[in-house]
Amino acid sequence: MLKGFGERIKQLRKDRNLTLVKLSKTSKISASTLSRMERGRMVGTLESHQRLCKALGITLSELYQGLDDPHHKVTVKRARDPADVCRHNDKAVQRILTTGFLQKKIFPSLIEIAPGGKTTLEQAKPDVEKFCYVLSGRVRCSIGKEFHELKAGDSIYFNSGQAHQIENSGANSAKVLCVAVPLAL
Secondary structure, X not given: OOOOHHHHHHHHHHHOOOOHHHHHHHHOOOHHHHHHHHOOOOOOOHHHHHHHHHHHOOOHXXXXXXXXXXXXXXXXXXXXXXXXXXXXXXXXXXXXXXXXXXXXXXXEEEEEEOOOOEOOOEOOOOOOEEEEEEEEOEEEEEEOOEEEEEEOOXXXXXXXXXXXXXXXXXXXOEEEEEEEEOOOO
């Protein structure tokens, strides 16, 4: 698939303040197909690309610009962009901090844990490493048979092939920035 193609379509649509429904009507491509294209689930046909270009007021060259450049790896996720969210439970939520994360080599996320809450017990492949940095609050990280108490400003780096879990051990909400390398879903 064309890496970044869906993100390109989404950015062009948003730059023009178009909703999926409006772009669907103008391009005569179903909103569900456009959504799958934007999420990288499908690429579409040359005909659909031509219709997109007409609806967006650009050429095919402009649509494909930068997609074949292996060094073009810059993606921007704005605060206003909806985030992919993974709910561990009613007290722990993980927000993915980048777009197109399935095509990335790292997996950055923000975990927010309410008092008394904890993430689900996780265990990745043995070669996956994880870095966690506590932005606010207090947490207890269980890694294998070890326990580590961390507060704002503390960090921990470990092999996430071991069973691990993060629990809010404080009285206030906790926020933890996590990065896993390589991505392992």
